[in-house]
Amino acid sequence: MSEQTMPAAQTPTVAMIRTLGLVAAICGLIIVGAYEGTYDAVTANKKLAIERSVYQVVPEAKSVVEYHALPGGDVVPAGDAKTPDGAIRFFAGYDADGKLVGVAAEAGAKGYADTVRIMFGYRPDCQCINGISVVSMRETPGVGDKIRSDKKFLANFDKLDVRLKDDMSALAHDVVTVKHGTKTDPWQIDAISGATITSRAVGRGIDAAAQALLPKLVPNLNKLASKS
Amino acid sequence: MTETTTNRWDEFMEGIWKQNPIFVMTLGMCPTLAVTVSAVNALSMGLATTFVLMASCALVSMMRNIVPKEVRIATYIVIIATFVTSVDYLIQAISLRLYDALGAFIQLIVVNCIILGRAEAHASKNPLLPAVTNALGMGVGFTIGLLSLGTVREILGSGTLFGVPLFGEHFQPWVIMVLPPGGFFVLGAWLLLFAWRARRAQRKLAEATHHA
Numbered sequence: 001m002s003e004q005t006m007p008a009a010q011t012p013t014v015a016m017i018r019t020l021g022l023v024a025a026i027c028g029l030i031i032v033g034a035y036e037g038t039y040d041a042v043t044a045n046k047k048l049a050i051e052r053s054v055y056q057v058v059p060e061a062k063s064v065v066e067y068h069a070l071p072g073g074d075v076v077p078a079g080d081a082k083t084p085d086g087a088i089r090f091f092a093g094y095d096a097d098g099k100l101v102g103v104a105a106e107a108g109a110k111g112y113a114d115t116v117r118i119m120f121g122y123r124p125d126c127q128c129i130n131g132i133s134v135v136s137m138r139e140t141p142g143v144g145d146k147i148r149s150d151k152k153f154l155a156n157f158d159k160l161d162v163r164l165k166d167d168m169s170a171l172a173h174d175v176v177t178v179k180h181g182t183k184t185d186p187w188q189i190d191a192i193s194g195a196t197i198t199s200r201a202v203g204r205g206i207d208a209a210a211q212a213l214l215p216k217l218v219p220n221l222n223k224l225a226s227k228s
Numbered sequence: 229m230t231e232t233t234t235n236r237w238d239e240f241m242e243g244i245w246k247q248n249p250i251f252v253m254t255l256g257m258c259p260t261l262a263v264t265v266s267a268v269n270a271l272s273m274g275l276a277t278t279f280v281l282m283a284s285c286a287l288v289s290m291m292r293n294i295v296p297k298e299v300r301i302a303t304y305i306v307i308i309a310t311f312v313t314s315v316d317y318l319i320q321a322i323s324l325r326l327y328d329a330l331g332a333f334i335q336l337i338v339v340n341c342i343i344l345g346r347a348e349a350h351a352s353k354n355p356l357l358p359a360v361t362n363a364l365g366m367g368v369g370f371t372i373g374l375l376s377l378g379t380v381r382e383i384l385g386s387g388t389l390f391g392v393p394l395f396g397e398h399f400q401p402w403v404i405m406v407l408p409p410g411g412f413f414v415l416g417a418w419l420l421l422f423a424w425r426a427r428r429a430q431r432k433l434a435e436a437t438h439h440a
Contacts, residue, residue: 011296019295023303027310034314041321042274049324113332136324138332143332 014056050106050119053133054091057121058102061093065227069216075223086215098227100124105213106135109205114138116147116201120209122162123220128186129160129206137198144198153192153199161186162210164218171211177203239358243366249342250415251374252421256342258412259333261373267390270378271371276315276334278367281343283311285351289359292352304347305338311429312337342370363377380414381405 054064059067066078083089090105103124108117117135122128132154139145147153163172173187177200180193189206191199249255259277259334264270287307293307295303316334319327327334337343346366351359385405387395404410 011298016296016299019291019298020306021301022294023291023306027306030310031313034317038317038321044319045321045324136328 014080039144042188049084049135053119054093054104056133057104057119057131058091058093059131060095060101062096063094063227064091064104065094066091067224069220073216073219075217075220081176088209088216090213090217092224094227100221100225100227102130103217103224104208107202107205107209109201109208111137111139111201112144112197113140116144116198116205118147118202118205120157120206122214122217124218126159127161127163127218129157129162129210132202132206139195139198144195146192146195147198147202150192150195152190156183156189159186160189160206162206162214164214168215168218170215171207175203175210236361237356239301239361240365242362243364243369244372245369247366248369248373248376249366250370251418252418254341255345256266256340256370257415259336260377261408261415263330263333264374264381264411264414265385265406266329266382266388267375267378268326270374272326273330273333274318274321274367274371274374276319276330277337277340277342277370278364280308280311280337281346281367281370282344282363283314284308285346285359285363286356288347289354289356290350292354295352300348300352301344304344308343308347309338334412343348376418377411377414380417381410385410 005012051064055061060063067075067090068083068087069075069090070084078089088105090103092100093102093104095101101123103122104119105122106117106119108115108125110116114137114208116137116139119133119135120129122130123130134148137145137147139147143214149228160175161173162175165172171187172183175187175189177189177196178184179196183190189199190201243249247253250257250260257276259273263273268348284307288304291303312335315337319330319334346363350362354362379389382390383394384402385407387393387399387401393399400408405414
């Protein structure tokens with residue numbers, strides 16, 4: 001690329017490729033080392049963050065049990081098993097007496113910069129979503145990351161309607177994010193003005209997760225009703 | 229190696245005072261203005277940058293004789309990106325909350341011109357020890373710069389320092405200080421202070437020579 005600019009000592013292409021290859025190899029090794037070295041701590045941290053957000057969206061919970069909603073429509077306690085293919089992971093929160101107080105599940109959708117992953121709390125008694133918490137996001141500081149702190153936006157998740165249709169196949173009303181100040185129905189989310197893309201991501205994520213999880217969860221709620 | 233201790237000390241102090249990346253060279257303004265909303269963020273960003281700076285300069289300096297000049301920038305970028313990725317994992321392992329607070333600015337260390345500037349202007353021409361010393365000085369200088377913005381903004385904007393409340397309950401935070409404009413205000417105030425000091429020193433010097 002620089003035949004004209006470097007008239008003095010021409011470096012043979014082979015030397016350049018050799019150097020770049022060497023650098024790439026060294027750097028690859030360093031990255032793998034760093035990844036392996038921090039893997040355990042990072043996973044432990046992520047697990048802790050998820051548990052913390054479960055208690056945040058189901059504040060009455062005193063203990064949490066992880067469940068899997070299987071593609072066939074059954075729910076089983078997760079134990080230490082990995083989430084099977086096609087299954088959805090969720091967390092049932094129980095109060096001190098072992099009574100089910102709420103369910104928490106993860107939702108994710110592409111935001112402005114990267115996937116916005118949130119945890120939402122589902123309340124069986126009102127069939128509504130009560131409370132969300134951000135698990136991870138890369139949104140612009142000061143703009144998109146307001147979904148974590150904007151009080152008006154968070155007020156959307158006070159009894160957000162996610163009732164199912166009578167045949168329990170899907171939500172009665174899709175959860176949608178509407179332009180700031182135009183919310184009319186309890187299943188709509190009022191976007192933050194200036195952070196519409198991130199607000200929409202939250203809405204889309206919740207809609208997709210609720211559409212997938214609730215038709216499997218609601219028929220099985222009696223199974224979860226008390227801690228086994 | 230022929231360097232004497234005083235030389236090494238000068239090498240180290242260059243980044244802290246004479247060529248401070250923030251207050252003298254005004255480099256790396258993007259993370260400077262963006263992450264300095266609190267002292268903890270500023271300190272962690274400073275330390276992360278210092279680590280990347282030292283590690284990259286060390287590797288660049290060690291490889292300085294085998295990197296053809298045609299591909300040097302590509303090489304430096306790969307090296308810098310490697311250490312930024314390592315720091316990224318490291319911060320995730322230490323605290324996810326801190327990781328979220330620093331957000332995209334950790335990855336953006338890759339394009340921080342202080343690091344590429346040091347690699348190109350210093351590390352590629354000097355042996356390992358001076359290169360690392362100089363990088364350490366620059367990193368510490370950068371950290372001091374970030375901290376002097378971060379502490380002021382946190383005290384004024386949230387009434388805390390390293391998360392510890394400083395004032396009573398009736399403190400009304402000066403919110404604009406933790407918003408982007410606050411970064412410019414505080415940076416401007418510091419630059420003003422340094423410029424005023426420099427001018428005063430110059431005037432004193434002029435007066436002294438005049439009297440003599």
